[in-house]
Amino acid sequence: MKFDFFNLKFILGGLLLGLVLFLAIFGPILTPHTANHQSLMDSLVPPLSEGHILGTDHLGRDILARMISGARVSLAIAGSVVLISGVVGVLIGALSGYLRGTWDLVTQKIVESFWAFPPILLAIAILAFFGQSLTNVILALTIQRWIPYSRMARAQAMVLRSRAYVEASSVMGGGLAWILRRHILPNLMASAIIVGTFSMATAILAEASLSFLGLGVPPQIATWGGMLAEGRSYITRAWWLAVMPGVGIFITVLSLNLLGDWLRDQYDPKKNLNLV
Amino acid sequence: MLNFIVSRVLGAIPVLLIVTMAIFGLLRLAPGDAADLLLPDDATDEQVEEMREAWGLDRPVWEQYGRFLGNLASFDLGESYRYRAPVFDLILDRLPATLELSFYALLVAILVSVPLGMIAALNKGKIIDALVSVFSISGVSAPSFWIGILLVLFLSGYMNLFPSSGRVPYGWPVPEVTGFVTLDALLAGAFDKFVEGLSYLALPALTLAFAMIGIISRITRSSVIDAGQEEHVFTAVAKGMTRRAIVRRHLMPNAAIPIITIIGLELGALISGSIIVEVVFSWPGIGTLLFQAISVRDMPLTTGIVASYTVFFILLNLMIDIVYTMFDPRLRSNKG
Numbered sequence: 001m002k003f004d005f006f007n008l009k010f011i012l013g014g015l016l017l018g019l020v021l022f023l024a025i026f027g028p029i030l031t032p033h034t035a036n037h038q039s040l041m042d043s044l045v046p047p048l049s050e051g052h053i054l055g056t057d058h059l060g061r062d063i064l065a066r067m068i069s070g071a072r073v074s075l076a077i078a079g080s081v082v083l084i085s086g087v088v089g090v091l092i093g094a095l096s097g098y099l100r101g102t103w104d105l106v107t108q109k110i111v112e113s114f115w116a117f118p119p120i121l122l123a124i125a126i127l128a129f130f131g132q133s134l135t136n137v138i139l140a141l142t143i144q145r146w147i148p149y150s151r152m153a154r155a156q157a158m159v160l161r162s163r164a165y166v167e168a169s170s171v172m173g174g175g176l177a178w179i180l181r182r183h184i185l186p187n188l189m190a191s192a193i194i195v196g197t198f199s200m201a202t203a204i205l206a207e208a209s210l211s212f213l214g215l216g217v218p219p220q221i222a223t224w225g226g227m228l229a230e231g232r233s234y235i236t237r238a239w240w241l242a243v244m245p246g247v248g249i250f251i252t253v254l255s256l257n258l259l260g261d262w263l264r265d266q267y268d269p270k271k272n273l274n275l276v
Numbered sequence: 277m278l279n280f281i282v283s284r285v286l287g288a289i290p291v292l293l294i295v296t297m298a299i300f301g302l303l304r305l306a307p308g309d310a311a312d313l314l315l316p317d318d319a320t321d322e323q324v325e326e327m328r329e330a331w332g333l334d335r336p337v338w339e340q341y342g343r344f345l346g347n348l349a350s351f352d353l354g355e356s357y358r359y360r361a362p363v364f365d366l367i368l369d370r371l372p373a374t375l376e377l378s379f380y381a382l383l384v385a386i387l388v389s390v391p392l393g394m395i396a397a398l399n400k401g402k403i404i405d406a407l408v409s410v411f412s413i414s415g416v417s418a419p420s421f422w423i424g425i426l427l428v429l430f431l432s433g434y435m436n437l438f439p440s441s442g443r444v445p446y447g448w449p450v451p452e453v454t455g456f457v458t459l460d461a462l463l464a465g466a467f468d469k470f471v472e473g474l475s476y477l478a479l480p481a482l483t484l485a486f487a488m489i490g491i492i493s494r495i496t497r498s499s500v501i502d503a504g505q506e507e508h509v510f511t512a513v514a515k516g517m518t519r520r521a522i523v524r525r526h527l528m529p530n531a532a533i534p535i536i537t538i539i540g541l542e543l544g545a546l547i548s549g550s551i552i553v554e555v556v557f558s559w560p561g562i563g564t565l566l567f568q569a570i571s572v573r574d575m576p577l578t579t580g581i582v583a584s585y586t587v588f589f590i591l592l593n594l595m596i597d598i599v600y601t602m603f604d605p606r607l608r609s610n611k612g
Contacts, residue, residue, distance in 0.1 A: 113294035118589045120548040125299070125582045128570040129306035205419050209552055212421050213567060225419075232425055232556075236433045243429075246422035254417035261413070 003266055013258030020252045024075050027068030035069035035222040037061060044238045055240045057231065061222075063244050070224035070248055073217060077134070078203035081141040082196050088142075089149025090192050094184050096150065097157025098176075104154075111147055119144065120206060127215040134217055141206055145199055152191050157184050190267055197260035201253045208249045224249045281598055288594050292587065299583050300344050303575065304337065348587075353580035358572050363580035367562060372455030373443055374554070374561035378546050380477050381484035381553075382539075389489040390535065393496025398523070400501060408493060415490025420549055424483035424556040431479065438478045441558040445472070480557040484549050488542050495538040496531065503530035533600075540596040547589060 004010070023030075033052075039060035047055040047063070054063035096104040114122075123140035130136050160166055166183050174182075210216040211225025219226060224245040231241025315327055328334050332343060347353065353363035389412075396408035432440035439445075444457055450464045458477070461469035503509070504527060512522050554563030562581060569577035 109290055109294065113291050113298070116291050116295050116590045116593075117586050118544045118547040120551070121582060121585055124551070124566070124570070125302055125578070128578050129302050129575075131307070201417070208419050209421065212419075213552065213555060215570070225421075228419075228422060228425065235425060235429050239429060242422075242425045246419065246425070249422065250414075250418045253419075254414065257413055257417050 007262055007265075009258045009262040009265075013255045013262060016251050016255035017259065020071055020075070020248075020255065023068055024071040027065075027071065031062060031065050031068070033062035033065040035061065035066045036220065037065075044234070044241075046238070047240050047244075054244055055238070057227070057241050058234055058238070063227075063240065066222040066227055067224070067244060067248050069222040070227060070245060071252070073221060073223045074204050074207055074249070074252065077137055077141070077207050077217075078200050080138050081145060081203045081207075082200045084138070085142045085146035085199065086149050086192055086196050089146030090153045090185070090188055092146070093150030093153025093155075094157045094180060094188060097154035098161050098180065098184055100158075107150070111150060114144055115147055117144065120209060123206065123210060124213070124215060127210065132215060132218055137207065137210065137216055140210070141203055145203065148195050148199065149192060152195055153188050156188055156191060160184055160187055194260060194263050194267065197256055197263060201256035201260065204249065204253050204256070277601070280601055284594060284597055288590060292590060295586055295590065296345055296348060296583065297341065299579060299586070300341050303579050304340075306575075348583060353583065354576035356569070356574055356577040356580075358569070358574045358577065363577050366565065366577065367581060367584055370560060370562045370565050373559060374550055374563065376456045376458065377477065377480055377484065377554070377559055377561060378550055380481040381488070381550075382546060384481055385485040385488035385492060385542075386539065388485070389492035390496050392489070393493040393535075394500055394523075396493070396497040397500035397504070405497075408497065412490040412494045415486055415493075417490075418486070420483055420487055421552050421556050423486050424479065424553060427479050427483060428557075438475050440479065443476050443560055445476075480553050480559050483556070484546065484553045487549060488545065491542060491545075492535065492538055496535050499531040499534040500527055502534075503527045506530065537600070540593075540600075543592055543596070544589060547585060 039056075042052070042056050042060040043058050045052050045056040045060075047053065049055060052062050052064070054067065056062055057066070092107055096107045122143055126140040126143065127136055160183065163183075166179060169179055169183060207216060208223070208225035208228075211223040212229045214226075214229065216223055216225055227245040228242050231238070231245070234241050315323060319327075325334075332340060335343075351364050353367070355361065356363050356366055359366055392408055392411075396405045399405050428440045431437045448457075448469075450457070450461050450466055450469050453460050453463055457473040458470050461467075461473050506526070509522060509526050512526055517525075550561065551563035551566060553559070554561045555567050558564065562585070566578065566581045568574075569581065
């Protein structure tokens with residue numbers, strides 16, 4: 001497997017994601033301000049001003065510091081959601097595809113039912129009923145997100161189970177756990193990473209939407225979606241309040257979509273076929 | 277064909293049961309029941325008991341679920357705590373606004389994205405193809421509420437072209453017949469009002485269309501390219517058919533199925549997208565109603581809207597499934 005690294009999608013996506021990760025990790029060292037420090041004397045300072053490179057909001061809070069907090073929250077939530085849903089989805093799907101039978105029938109009905117909810121609506125309902133907290137946001141975003149993994153894993157496991165080396169392993173007494181670990185799961189990794197990259201992008205968008213609606217993490221934590229919701233009312237007086245957090249969301253999601261696209265191209269068997 | 281329809285409809289029943297059970301479960305598991313929410317903190321135990329009895333909360337869970345299901349089937353979604361009106365009536369009242377917005381958004385999305393995707397595919401590898409790709413990947417990466425805010429900032433704030441929120445100006449003179457503002461204006465013969473209605477629709481519909489444009493143009497591009505690699509296209513080229521005729525006779529019909537499929541799939545995104553876009557533009561539809569219901573913890577209204585959206589979405593998918601198979605008999609063979 002050779003990766004093509006001199007590719008615009010890879011370079012641009014990598015640079016943008018690198019920038020966001022850098023800000024999220026080292027951000028607090030880069031700015032003397034904290035996300036929630038108010039200073040009403042300095043409210044609505046425009047970007048590129050001294051001391052506040054991205055300006056301040058209506059309460060005089062530093063936008064850069066709040067953007068950094070937003071990046072940390074977004075990446076942490078989306079990262080946990082992708083990790084949890086990936087592990088759960090791949091395991092359920094791989095078991096379904098390998099075992100078939102009753103287990104498969106039951107999980108397929110469950111998958112179909114979870115998928116029957118319009119996206120985001122189930123997350124909104126969970127947060128509306130159970131209240132806002134970090135755990136609830138992660139739960140609400142995970143509840144539908146494991147399904148694409150399980151569909152992918154099921155389809156691939158169904159093909160893999162009839163491969164000679166898997167049958168041989170089974171004949172020679174390989175148990176379920178052994179076969180899954182040695183033969184099925186390693187073969188699913190590449191697809192799982194591709195699904196995960198795109199899923200991370202939608203998870204960040206979904207988290208931002210929930211925060212925008214006021215249903216995300218508690219409001220005292222600065223998030224991109226929450227900043228946008230607050231900044232909306234000042235849009236004609238101070239455009240940066242609503243523009244900056246949007247740029248943050250856009251860059252992060254764009255970088256993940258570019259990288260996902262690039263990864264998918266790398267694994268696409270048609271890549272090197274020059275058709276027409 | 278009839279067999280297929282029957283099996284699909286029967287297959288949707290367990291899904292509907294599980295989904296309603298999940299919604300009921302959410303409602304039951306949520307902290308605080310009707311008695312907690314409606315009674316003041318200093319209510320006596322007797323009052324709480326009375327309230328629980330009145331709402332049927334003292335009955336066994338399966339009986340409550342049975343009643344919930346029965347009510348759902350007879351369109352009785354309970355009464356809103358806040359509006360003191362039947363939930364079903366409230367939803368029905370807001371339905372035209374949401375449908376009208378979704379209709380125009382879908383229309384804009386299709387009218388923009390299908391030609392865009394075709395142009396990109398027919399100019400594969402050229403600058404214009406790259407530009408369309410950049411546009412479509414940006415479309416799926418930008419959050420809709422941000423696009424909405426930017427449109428308000430530029431088209432409404434700076435240029436003053438369109439109103440930034442609401443559905444009609446105060447004192448709208450057109451009589452309400454269908455509940456769809458633009459249709460009512462046309463029925464009343466008031467063309468200027470039709471245009472005014474459209475101007476209110478412009479920004480929310482554009483915002484809602486934006487994310488769909490990215491995905492649909494992408495799928496259009498790839499399915500036109502795929503269709504171009506079929507052997508009958510080579511034959512058509514070899515026998516000297518004109519480019520125009522090939523596009524019309526060979527590419528478009530074959531590319532249509534994946535495009536229609538993705539449009540069908542995007543209806544889900546349209547429903548969830550409309551919730552957020554309605555909130556951004558204070559559009560008086562079901563999404564805004566849901567948002568308001570959640571913020572005042574109006575549980576019957578919240579549950580009613582979530583249940584209606586979901587049931588509507590399931591029936592819509594079922595319908596799309598059946599319509600496809602009418603158009604493409606090849607799909608009928610793979611049952612399940």
